[in-house]
Amino acid sequence: MARKRLIVVGGDAAGMSAASQLRRLDRDREIVVFEKGPHTSYAACGIPYFVAGLIEKPEQLIARTPETFREKYDIDARTLQEVMAVDCRGKTVQITDHREGRSYSMEFDDLLIATGALPFKPDVPGIDSDGVFGVNTLESGIALERFLRERRPTRAIVVGGGYIGLEIAEALNCHRGLKVTLVERAPQVMGTLDPDMGALVGDAISDVGIDLRLGETLQAVETAGGKIRAVVTDKGEIETDLVVLGLGVRPNTALAAEAGLALGVRDAIRVDDRMATPTPSVWAAGDCAETFHLVSRQPFHVALGTVANKMGRVAGINLAGKSARFPGVVGTAVSKICKYEVARTGLLEAEAKKLDLDYSAATIKTRTRAGYYPGAGRIHVKLLAENGTGRLLGGQIVGVEGAAKRIDVLAACLHGQKTVQDLVDMDLSYAPPFSPVWDPVQIAARALLKEV
Amino acid sequence: MARKRLIVVGGDAAGMSAASQLRRLDRDREIVVFEKGPHTSYAACGIPYFVAGLIEKPEQLIARTPETFREKYDIDARTLQEVMAVDCRGKTVQITDHREGRSYSMEFDDLLIATGALPFKPDVPGIDSDGVFGVNTLESGIALERFLRERRPTRAIVVGGGYIGLEIAEALNCHRGLKVTLVERAPQVMGTLDPDMGALVGDAISDVGIDLRLGETLQAVETAGGKIRAVVTDKGEIETDLVVLGLGVRPNTALAAEAGLALGVRDAIRVDDRMATPTPSVWAAGDCAETFHLVSRQPFHVALGTVANKMGRVAGINLAGKSARFPGVVGTAVSKICKYEVARTGLLEAEAKKLDLDYSAATIKTRTRAGYYPGAGRIHVKLLAENGTGRLLGGQIVGVEGAAKRIDVLAACLHGQKTVQDLVDMDLSYAPPFSPVWDPVQIAARALLKEV
Numbered sequence: 001m002a003r004k005r006l007i008v009v010g011g012d013a014a015g016m017s018a019a020s021q022l023r024r025l026d027r028d029r030e031i032v033v034f035e036k037g038p039h040t041s042y043a044a045c046g047i048p049y050f051v052a053g054l055i056e057k058p059e060q061l062i063a064r065t066p067e068t069f070r071e072k073y074d075i076d077a078r079t080l081q082e083v084m085a086v087d088c089r090g091k092t093v094q095i096t097d098h099r100e101g102r103s104y105s106m107e108f109d110d111l112l113i114a115t116g117a118l119p120f121k122p123d124v125p126g127i128d129s130d131g132v133f134g135v136n137t138l139e140s141g142i143a144l145e146r147f148l149r150e151r152r153p154t155r156a157i158v159v160g161g162g163y164i165g166l167e168i169a170e171a172l173n174c175h176r177g178l179k180v181t182l183v184e185r186a187p188q189v190m191g192t193l194d195p196d197m198g199a200l201v202g203d204a205i206s207d208v209g210i211d212l213r214l215g216e217t218l219q220a221v222e223t224a225g226g227k228i229r230a231v232v233t234d235k236g237e238i239e240t241d242l243v244v245l246g247l248g249v250r251p252n253t254a255l256a257a258e259a260g261l262a263l264g265v266r267d268a269i270r271v272d273d274r275m276a277t278p279t280p281s282v283w284a285a286g287d288c289a290e291t292f293h294l295v296s297r298q299p300f301h302v303a304l305g306t307v308a309n310k311m312g313r314v315a316g317i318n319l320a321g322k323s324a325r326f327p328g329v330v331g332t333a334v335s336k337i338c339k340y341e342v343a344r345t346g347l348l349e350a351e352a353k354k355l356d357l358d359y360s361a362a363t364i365k366t367r368t369r370a371g372y373y374p375g376a377g378r379i380h381v382k383l384l385a386e387n388g389t390g391r392l393l394g395g396q397i398v399g400v401e402g403a404a405k406r407i408d409v410l411a412a413c414l415h416g417q418k419t420v421q422d423l424v425d426m427d428l429s430y431a432p433p434f435s436p437v438w439d440p441v442q443i444a445a446r447a448l449l450k451e452v
Numbered sequence: 453m454a455r456k457r458l459i460v461v462g463g464d465a466a467g468m469s470a471a472s473q474l475r476r477l478d479r480d481r482e483i484v485v486f487e488k489g490p491h492t493s494y495a496a497c498g499i500p501y502f503v504a505g506l507i508e509k510p511e512q513l514i515a516r517t518p519e520t521f522r523e524k525y526d527i528d529a530r531t532l533q534e535v536m537a538v539d540c541r542g543k544t545v546q547i548t549d550h551r552e553g554r555s556y557s558m559e560f561d562d563l564l565i566a567t568g569a570l571p572f573k574p575d576v577p578g579i580d581s582d583g584v585f586g587v588n589t590l591e592s593g594i595a596l597e598r599f600l601r602e603r604r605p606t607r608a609i610v611v612g613g614g615y616i617g618l619e620i621a622e623a624l625n626c627h628r629g630l631k632v633t634l635v636e637r638a639p640q641v642m643g644t645l646d647p648d649m650g651a652l653v654g655d656a657i658s659d660v661g662i663d664l665r666l667g668e669t670l671q672a673v674e675t676a677g678g679k680i681r682a683v684v685t686d687k688g689e690i691e692t693d694l695v696v697l698g699l700g701v702r703p704n705t706a707l708a709a710e711a712g713l714a715l716g717v718r719d720a721i722r723v724d725d726r727m728a729t730p731t732p733s734v735w736a737a738g739d740c741a742e743t744f745h746l747v748s749r750q751p752f753h754v755a756l757g758t759v760a761n762k763m764g765r766v767a768g769i770n771l772a773g774k775s776a777r778f779p780g781v782v783g784t785a786v787s788k789i790c791k792y793e794v795a796r797t798g799l800l801e802a803e804a805k806k807l808d809l810d811y812s813a814a815t816i817k818t819r820t821r822a823g824y825y826p827g828a829g830r831i832h833v834k835l836l837a838e839n840g841t842g843r844l845l846g847g848q849i850v851g852v853e854g855a856a857k858r859i860d861v862l863a864a865c866l867h868g869q870k871t872v873q874d875l876v877d878m879d880l881s882y883a884p885p886f887s888p889v890w891d892p893v894q895i896a897a898r899a900l901l902k903e904v
Binding site: 013043045046049054055060061163294304305306307309310325326327328329330331332333334335336341343345370372373374402404405406407408409411412413415416418422424425426427428429430431432433434435437438439 | 465495497498501506507512513615746756757758759761762778779780781782783784785786787788793795797822824825826854856857858859860861863864865866867868870874876877878879880881882883884885886887889890891
């Protein structure tokens with residue numbers, strides 16, 4: 001009897017998590033993974049730190065190579081091979097092998113689509129010039145790092161003030177010593193925060209010497225003699241040696257759409273909480289797949305390695321015939337910009353308004369440790385809760401070292417549908433090196449308690 | 453009409469929190485606080501760091517002085533005045549003014565007992581010698597710090613391997629450069645951890661150069677020429693210049709017992725979740741009061757500043773005629789010993805056994821940050837959960853910087869009666885400087901999921 005075959009499209013976090021999980025539970029299944037790039041299973045989130053020079057070799061970002069998957073997991077991971085088309089009814093995929101320059105097809109019993117996300121790229125003149133970099137794949141990170149070493153640029157423009165843009169701006173400014181200008185179209189950095197909390201991050205950015213240009217839009221990249229010379233924005237020209245695009249990503253689902261799979265929020269592939277699509281035998285996981293927001297109770301999309309890993313694990317368990325569910329997310333994220341830490345979970349004010357929720361918000365400023373303990377630094381905590389019920393809706397934190405990981409307590413509260421009063425009562429840990437006697441999230445909860 | 457009078461016995465965390473909270477809600481009440489020591493409202497938890505020399509002046513540990521309470525809060529805080537007896541029926545207290553050497557009585561409408569805790573002191577010869585110190589009051593911390601500066605001792609014995617003992621051992625060893633021997637009667641340090649996790653702390657203690665003597669009992673303190681010369685234990689003699697007792701505390705409830713108040717666990721004063729005792733118009737809060745353990749569902753006692761503050765706040769709100777409840781604790785605690793961090797919440801294995809719970813445990817070892825990120829250090833996480841239901845019962849963490857505050861996520865899970873599966877699914881924050889892609893507590897949850 002032939003072994004049942006799973007084909008996985010995409011060999012990074014979600015795809016390889018699913019494949020490994022399936023292998024742990026089922027020794028017989030044939031598993032073939034097609035990855036269009038040269039690497040499998042790498043930590044895309046680590047790329048800014050490789051660019052910063054904090055990580056010596058790009059190989060350190062690779063969790064497992066195709067060889068490891070083949071030898072230790074009996075997973076046939078084929079790199080530089082791209083799935084060009086999927087026939088869901090005929091249960092066949094068409095593959096182009098970029099190394100050999102040939103095409104072939106392969107049948108599947110189950111198909112997992114884990115094609116990840118694609119970076120936004122502004123459609124402006126000069127955007128494909130040598131010296132313009134993305135940072136969403138390991139190859140692009142390696143190319144940027146080589147450019148920094150070989151060309152020794154002194155000025156950089158980073159386009160985009162979200163997590164990726166800020167992390168790259170940190171890498172180039174704080175670690176590589178370049179003069180960095182950050183260009184962001186919106187009136188605030190970090191659009192995943194409320195404007196008031198985003199402004200604190202903006203101040204932090206300026207504080208470390210990054211030239212922050214808000215409300216400014218990239219219009220062209222200009223070159224001279226084959227090198228980047230400047231960027232042109234709606235407000236003028238900024239000279240630079242280098243441009244890095246950090247504009248966020250969208251689900252990479254052109255292949256899925258062509259195959260007739262249902263798409264949802266932001267064109268992410270629709271899946272149930274088992275990671276099954278509505279199309280029989282076809283599954284999806286990771287940055288290309290839709291998820292569910294447990295606070296708004298609506299379909300949602302987020303591109304994060306941690307969610308991709310969780311989805312992959314659940315897909316793998318279900319593919320093995322066992323049962324697992326991924327209930328959804330609460331919108332948690334964290335980032336570090338030089339000495340500043342930023343975190344968020346749940347809903348923003350704008351999102352709460354859009355959902356017509358009657359809410360209150362409170363923001364407090366305190367210290368990360370007991371005030372008398374050395375190294376106590378600033379922390380700002382903002383909380384949102386529903387009026388009447390007191391149900392916690394979201395939280396945002398901006399502060400120095402030790403500030404941001406507190407967001408996990410708020411995430412746990414959102415998962416548990418806890419109220420502000422519950423948070424005030426919670427038995428959180430205290431000792432002077434770790435916290436004021438009331439944890440900052442509880443100080444914020446006490447302030448919010450007066451409002452709701 | 454005469455103002456209604458609240459008398460508070462004890463002017464530290466619980467007593468002053470209650471008094472301040474009442475004043476915020478009721479501008480008319482007369483509030484008189486009797487504190488037998490010279491200070492009000494100080495951070496007892498900060499004493500080890502003052503002894504360490506990390507905090508310059510003892511005044512930095514005082515949140516509010518009696519003058520501040522008088523002038524800003526209209527609270528009559530009388531220091532060096534001790535309540536000697538309480539007549540609950542006659543609603544009168546007897547006070548001795550140690551400064552003036554006189555006694556007087558005062559009537560109350562309401563009485564709040566916040567007498568705190570008393571340190572254990574072994575009943576052995578020489579224990580009252582000059583050079584033997586406790587560290588549970590600010591005065592004792594000041595005396596020890598002065599001894600260190602003036603006598604310049606080079607060797608110290610710390611008796612007791614709980615939080616206080618370890619923090620003082622850190623202060624003397626890591627910050628003051630003394631040769632420290634820690635004597636602990638039990639076969640492990642940190643009895644609030646399971647033996648396997650306690651052993652990790654023991655290793656950490658030895659690792660920083662502290663001479664750790666487990667299973668060894670203090671029998672006498674020996675002096676020569678008015679100075680400490682050595683301690684005698686059941687295993688021999690250890691020469692030293694200084695002895696510090698860090699043996700933990702018990703509720704200070706002799707006054708309450710004499711007044712006929714009901715006592716509960718460890719002789720702590722019985723209170724309901726409003727902090728009212730069964731005796732009309734008499735309230736209790738802080739280290740002298742009983743609480744409730746939300747995991748074991750049994751009465752419990754814990755002496756911690758964070759719990760005392762919460763209890764005081766609730767007492768103050770109820771004293772003002774409004775309604776607040778303190779549901780209880782889950783047994784959360786955290787401590788730092790040199791570069792090591794230790795935390796715990798919920799039940800230990802021994803406690804789960806005593807409650808006849810059918811449970812499983814899992815312990816994992818991983819890194820505080822992404823493995824490739826600079827500064828990623830060791831973290832050990834142990835979780836306990838009930839078999840069948842999967843309900844989380846407790847967690848323990850030992851690791852380096854950034855490890856311990858994760859205990860708060862586990863505490864939130866215990867408050868929410870979450871299962872191990874809930875914890876695996878939780879949307880916790882991830883970025884390489886903060887965590888591996890699966891947070892260590894989730895890696896532990898995944899390991900435990902296989903068992904329950």
